[in-house]
Amino acid sequence: MKLAGVWETADYFSKTASEINRTLALSAIAVIWVFKSDSPQGPHVAHEFLWPGICALIALTLDLAQYVWGEAAWRRFGLRIEKRKQQLGSAFVDDFLAPSWMNYPTTAFFWAKILFVALSYCLLLRVLISRLLE
Secondary structure, rough: OOOOHHHHHHHHHHHHHHHHHHHHHHHHHHHHOOOOOOOOEEEEEOOHHHHHHHHHHHHHHHHHHHHHHHHHHHHHHHHHHHHHHHHHHHHOOOOOOOHHHHHHHHHHHHHHHHHHHHHHHHHHHHHHHHHHOO
């Protein structure tokens, strides 16, 4: 296996994990919505569902942040490379390394969003189990 194949495999699993994580976060919000109560002022979500919902929303926000940071960082890097290409002309070598720090925030957002979905589900399960035992 070549290094490019390793990165392709990692990208596949990262993309799949992100899709599943996003679905789980939205599903947590849907479960919370199922347990809402109607009042004259409109739908009301019980206080005990507040933290599971907040964690799911944070996870979705981190999901967006991961892709926004990744796009912005790689676009900026690409523009710098294009500028260098214009300056060097035919002397430009189209083989370079991206700085490793560029992916650190993306990786941090990736693991944080998974952590927040897991936390959301732990809190949600705690609420649901306590309601079942009432």
